[in-house]
Amino acid sequence: MxxxxxxxxxxxxxxxxxxxxxxxxxxxxxxxxxxxxxxxxxxxxxxxxxxxxxxxxxxxxxxxxxxxxNNKKPLILIKSSNTTSSKKKKSPRYTPLSRRQDRPNAISWVLKFHPEMSDGQISKLIGTTKFTINQIRERTHWNIANVSPKDPVMLGLCKQNDLSAAISKARRSSRWKEMQANSEIIKDTNDSGIKYGLVKKEDHIENAQSNLDNENINNLFDEIANTNET
Known part of the structure; x- marks a missing residue:
């Protein structure tokens, strides 16, 4: 009541x-x-x-x-239409002023080592905007000459658990499955995946061995082709 x-x-x-x-x-x-x-x-x-x-x-x-x-008639409470919802709106992630200058470095790190993460995930994780992320990606940021990839956890911009969860979620997405077709992207991200426990070391070694075998086969075909020409 x-x-x-x-x-x-x-x-x-x-x-x-x-x-x-x-x-x-x-x-x-x-x-x-x-x-x-x-x-x-x-x-x-x-x-x-x-x-x-x-x-x-x-x-x-x-x-x-x-x-x-009429003492049998009840009083009726008028409900205000201005009653605010008890559910609190989620406020954007606050980043201390002293650490905001590190955001471009953190964005660069994520783009380099975890391209599977969407701009929305990066924005939520680091507390930045999609516009800034795109500037770092296209190297049009005003301070791009001084931007260098740095781990956002080490910079204090996010927690390790949040980063690992974001990576895990990104790798379950259809976007990541499409990107797996590119072997260069897989090679670049597997190293960081081992670090966060998202890629088994055995799988990484197996993939590396497979790439090495393919390279040896290609070299063999090149040698045969060169022999035939001579």
Whole structure:
């Protein structure tokens, strides 16, 4: 049951300024009828200043008059349309001023070692904008000459758990599956994957061996071709 903002203070005002029954006041304010009677006898809520529910927009004078004529009729609380939601909006990640200059370095690190992460993930992780990320990627940032890849965890821009979770999520996406077709990207990201426990070392060694075998085969074909030409 929804109650007025200040139940006892409202009850004090209703007892002092209306002829409503104790039951009506108690039902409206969420108080026991004996407690309302105690307010009337000045044994309860002494020293509490009455709060006018009409002035606060919680009751109408018409409703009070109707209830005074009929003690079976309940008071009706007017719900404010300006009531704010109890659910808090998630505020953007705050980055201390002293660390904001490190954002470009962190962005560069993520783009280099974890290209599987989307701009949205990077933005959320580091607390930056997609515009800045694109500037670093295209090397059009105003300070690009001084930008060097640095681990955002070491810079204090994010936590290790958050980074690992973001990488893991990115590698489950369809975007990453499409990027796996490019062997160069796989090679660059596997090293960092081992570091964060996202790629098994055995798998990395197996992939490296496979690449080496392919390279040896290509070299062999080149030698055969050169022999035939001579």
């Amino acid at each position: 929804t109650l007025p903002l200040m139940p006892q203070a409202t009850a004090v005002w209703l007892v002092e300024n209306t002829s409503l029954s104790f039951q009506q006041v108690g039902d409206f304010c969420g108080l026991h009828v004996l407690e309302v009677q105690g307010i009337a006898d000045e044994e309860v809520a002494t020293g509490i200043k009455g709060k006018n529910p009409i002035a606060s927009g919680e009751l109408t004078i018409e409703n009070i008059r109707e209830c005074e004529k």
